[in-house]
Amino acid sequence: MPTVSVNLWRADVVVLYDWLMSVDLNSVPITHPAEKQALADLLSCIETDTDIPGVTQTDIDVARAEVSRDMGW
Secondary structure, eight states, X not given: OOOOOOOOOHHHHHHHHHHHHHSOTTTSOOSSHHXXXXXXXXXHHHHXXXXXXXXXXXXXXHHHHHHHTTOOO
């Protein structure tokens, strides 16, 4: 299958990883089953292609603060 590369801030990926590890994907509102599968695929890629699974709670807290710092909405 074709692939795509996306550059994200490390803090964003830490926050996404933490959320994906803790959320019940069956409770996430979706309009098509492929959406849930795409989230599971994203989690799998983060787990296998990055060092993010080794982050600590402190790393997660810092990442959350960085990502939310300039939220204007």
